[in-house]
Amino acid sequence: MDGAAVDDVVQLVQPDGTPSDEGRYRRDLPPETLSWLYEQMVLTRELDVEFVNLQRQGELALYASCRGQEAAQVGTAACLRKTDWLFPAYRELGAFLTRGITPAQMSALWRGTWHGGLSFTEKCCAPFCVQIAANGLHAVGAAMAAQRLQEDSVTVAYMGDGASSEGDAHEALNVAAVFRAPCVFVVQNNQWAISVPATHQYAAESLAHRAAGYGMPAVRVDGNDVLACFTVMERAVQRARQGGGPTFIEAMTYRMAPHTTSDDPTRYRTAQDVEQWAARDPIDRYATYLDSVGVLTERLAERVAGRAGRLRAELRDAVVGAPDMDIADVFNTVYHEITPELARQRDQLLLELGKD
Ligand SMILES: Cc1ncc(C[n+]2csc(CCOP(=O)(O)OP(=O)(O)O)c2C)c(N)n1
Ligand SMILES: [Mg+2]
Incomplete structure (x- = not known):
């Protein structure tokens, strides 16, 4: 990909909220976009907390938190057109929210009152895909269909580090590259596949290094830096839309919560590891940056807090007492x-x- 070397990790805002000296991806986004990204990340975090609470209160069967991955998800979904198709796995709350999927639609699967999120398709978003990496094949198939219909839409396959080891991931990446499918692979390397560390997923220097073998450009990005995720994705999407083929994006991030509400991560990772990543929190970092550029006003903070409260209430209303399917x-x-x-x-x- 132009300007990107796979050995670098693209970062525009450092963990302390100050801009980095990255020149290749720097992009002046208007204040409305900057505040919208902030809002989407905070809403994702708040809704995620409500989901966990509802599961702990026995209202949901299971839940997979996206805490810590808000920037990777919001940043990559925010620069798409409404007609571009998302192919998520199961942890992409930030992408769902950015796409306009409602809390009621998202919660039905976790409660078991509806399956797979078939209604997501109204918003050009495929249902949840729990079979890891299978959604990569769906995304490539849909991208090839768009190509044949001469539409200029792009598809996005969200995968995890663990999913990237599956045979389906290999097939999807290979076919996408061979046929120059307009598909972007967003691999969130959140360091864990349940209890298996990401280092057990690859012997290459990184997941992104594998892309060279497929003949596909790759870029590694700081997945906790929403501006970097946005601009890297924007460029990959533009490339795909113009017929340049697929791109592999490896977003370096961390799963702050257990794998799902059924998991106990204290059995396989240290508190110190988690603390180190907490210091790189995507929302705190972005808030500091926005404050320094004068975008994070009291008015914005109040508006976002108000929306978050309403969204949490909307989720709770949709879940508690929902009829069985x-x-x-x-x-x-x-x-x-x-x-x-x-x-x-x-x-x-x-x-x-x-x-x-
Ligand atoms: C084909 C398949 N094999 C095994 C599983 C069991 N499983 C569920 S989640 C998971 C780990 C996935 O890790 P990763 O792709 O890194 O995503 P993350 O959960 O970290 O977001 C596994 C092995 C599955 N869902 N599908
Ligand atoms: Mg993972």
């Missing part, structure tokens, strides 16, 4: 038209449940 939908929505075998299984279950 119609179990027949598990079968009815597999294909456009249900097959005779699935219909037989559905009817048998309904009979057993006394719901026929």
